[in-house]
Structure formats: structure tokens, C-alpha cells
Amino acid sequence: MEYSADDIAAATSLQRLAYLYMSMTTFWTYDYACSLHEEWKFLRRSRWTKVKALYIITRYLPFFLITMYLCLNFTPNENPNKCRILIDIYSSFSQISLICSECFFVLRTYALWNKNRIVLVGMLSTAFAMVVTSVGIRFTNISTSYVTTSAIQGIPGCSWSSSGVLYFMSFIFLFVFQLGLVSLTLIRVIQSWKSAKGHLHAVLLKHNIFYYACGLVLSAVNVLVPVLFPNSAYYTVLEDFQVGILAILATRMHLHLWHLDRHMHDSDALICISMSDMSPADGTV
Structure with missing residues (x-):
């Protein structure tokens, strides 16, 4: 059977997406394996709080996302409607993961400002x-996007693609929000x-500014790449990569604060506000 050039290009794109998502899965699994000992200690010894529940959701929801996008890329999905339903479900959990990750940075910023109500x-x-606008834009964009499936037998998977200002508008909102958090933290x-x-470097490390900066850079990349490369078919990979990295950054920041809190307790240091609740160690800054 002969296939058109468009059919071959679509199948090739789906195969590349499958390789990219498998690479992301390997990276996420490696990160989890590296921090498994510290994480198990945190889960066993930390007291149950709302922040701990938020940590568990943020840390383990990406495993569900990984399962979803592996299903999207490695199982036959000849029906575009079925594929769109899976994309809607996956996108919903992706938004939840992104919101949970940002909640950690909001809580940390709130603590750095001594729990200032105005802030x-x-x-x-x-x-x-930002959440209401971004969610509305995202699902409007998905509903009007083009779903790609392979016409070549033996090539599984499906994907969705979109272009235009509407696609990266939600990332502009996220970038502006993260820029606000970075600015408040820098102050x-x-x-x-x-x-x-x-030393300025030590102060920057103490206030976790590098976690904020990484999230800001990822948002900037998701805004710039669609503008610079409007015909690329791999925007969704960058978006999913950002969701996974933000979850890693947020949970690693919390683990770092919790272990630092325990170390200070073991050293009989005076702690007015628990860092495991995303608060500053000395209760002032």
C-alpha cells in the first residue's frame, strides 16, 4: 500500500513524540529514584498537614500523567474522538498538577513575607x-485544535496541535504570575x-530563588518557541515537560525545607515557625 507524503510525515511525527515522551518518563523515573530515600523519610516522619497532602498530590499526580501520555503515544487510537476525550482528561490533570506546583511557590512567598495578608x-x-482564564483558553484551544492519528498500520498514538496567539496566551499569564513571585522573593x-x-549567593540559596528562576525560564521558553518556530509540531512536549519539572522543583524545595527544619531541630536551634509548613526558619525573613 502506498501512502501520501502527509501520511508519512504524520506517522514520523507521532514516532518522534513517542520517543520524546519515553525520554521524559525515563527522566522522571530517574529523579524519583534519586530522591526515594529522602522522600520515604519525609513521608514516614513528617506530621500530617494540608501542606503534606498537597505535597503528595503534587509529587504523585505526574505518575498518572505519565501513564496517560504513554497511552496516547503507544496504544492504537484510530478514532480521533476517542483521542480527543483522552486529551481532555489528560489536560485536566495536567492543569491540576500545574496549580498544585504553583501553590508551593505561593506558600513559600507568603512565608517569606511573614504571612502578610495583603501579599x-x-x-x-x-x-x-490566571487559573480561570488559562483553563478556559486551554480547553477552547483543544476543542478547536487538530487531532493527528496515523494512517499507516503499526504506528500507534495520536496527538493534538494548535497554533496562533491563543495557544501560548496561557503561558504568558503563567509567566507574568511567576515573574510577580520572583519579584516579591527578590525584594x-x-x-x-x-x-x-x-554573601548574596548564600542569601539567594536560603530563599530558594533558583527554584523560582527555573520555573520562570520554562514559562519563557513555552512563550518564545511557538513565536520563533510557528510550524513546529512539538509544543505539547515542552508544555508537558514544564508541568513535570515544576512538580519536581516544588516538591524538592519542600523536601529541602523539611530536612533543614529537622536539622535545625536536632541542633536545638530556635525555630518560631516550622519550615515544613513553608515558613521561614527564623520567623522573620
């Missing part, structure tokens, strides 16, 4: 507007640096 209201109001970093008169 919290500002962040939550902005986050709510506290500068204040702490001036008062402590220590």
Missing part, C-alpha cells in the same frame, strides 16, 4: 484570575542581604 490576597487574586532577598551583610 496573600494579592497573590491569590492574581492566581485565581525579601535584598532586604535580608542588606540586614545580614552576608
Whole structure:
């Protein structure tokens, strides 16, 4: 049987997507294996709080996402409607994972500002507007997007693609929100640096600014790549990669704070506010 050039190009694209998603799965599994000992210690010894429940959701929801996009890329999906339903389900959990990850950065910023109510209201109001707008844009975009399946037998998987301003508009909102969190954190970093008169690098590490910066860079990439390469078929991979990396960054930040909190307790240090609840160690900055 002869196939058209479009059929061959679609099948090739699906195969490349499958390889990329398998690489992401390997990376996520490797990260989990590397932190398994520390994570098991945290799950056994930490007290049950809302933040711990948020951690569990944020940390383990990507395993469900991995299963979903492996099903999308490695099982036969000749029916575009069935594929669209799976994409809708996957996208819903992807949005939940993204929201949970950002909640950690919001809580950390709130703690750095000594639980300032004005800062919290500002962040939550902005986050709510961003979430509602982004979710609406995303599912509108999916409903009007083009679903690709392979016409060549033996090539499984399906994907969706879209272009235009509507696609990366949600990432612009996310970028602006993350930029606000970075700005609020940098203000506290500068204040702490001036008062402590220590090394700036140490202050940046103490306030976890590099976790914020990584998330900001990923959002910038998801905004710029569709603009610079409008005909690329791999936007969704970048988006899914960001969702997974943000979950890793948020949970690693929390693990770091929890272990630091335990270390300070073991050293009989004075801790006014528990860092395992995303609060500053000294209760001031």
C-alpha cells in the first residue's frame, strides 16, 4: 500500500513524540529514584498537614500523567474522538498538577513575607484570575485544535496541535504570575542581604530563588518557541515537560525545607515557625 507524503510525515511525527515522551518518563523515573530515600523519610516522619497532602498530590499526580501520555503515544487510537476525550482528561490533570506546583511557590512567598495578608490576597487574586482564564483558553484551544492519528498500520498514538496567539496566551499569564513571585522573593532577598551583610549567593540559596528562576525560564521558553518556530509540531512536549519539572522543583524545595527544619531541630536551634509548613526558619525573613 502506498501512502501520501502527509501520511508519512504524520506517522514520523507521532514516532518522534513517542520517543520524546519515553525520554521524559525515563527522566522522571530517574529523579524519583534519586530522591526515594529522602522522600520515604519525609513521608514516614513528617506530621500530617494540608501542606503534606498537597505535597503528595503534587509529587504523585505526574505518575498518572505519565501513564496517560504513554497511552496516547503507544496504544492504537484510530478514532480521533476517542483521542480527543483522552486529551481532555489528560489536560485536566495536567492543569491540576500545574496549580498544585504553583501553590508551593505561593506558600513559600507568603512565608517569606511573614504571612502578610495583603501579599496573600494579592497573590491569590492574581492566581485565581490566571487559573480561570488559562483553563478556559486551554480547553477552547483543544476543542478547536487538530487531532493527528496515523494512517499507516503499526504506528500507534495520536496527538493534538494548535497554533496562533491563543495557544501560548496561557503561558504568558503563567509567566507574568511567576515573574510577580520572583519579584516579591527578590525584594525579601535584598532586604535580608542588606540586614545580614552576608554573601548574596548564600542569601539567594536560603530563599530558594533558583527554584523560582527555573520555573520562570520554562514559562519563557513555552512563550518564545511557538513565536520563533510557528510550524513546529512539538509544543505539547515542552508544555508537558514544564508541568513535570515544576512538580519536581516544588516538591524538592519542600523536601529541602523539611530536612533543614529537622536539622535545625536536632541542633536545638530556635525555630518560631516550622519550615515544613513553608515558613521561614527564623520567623522573620
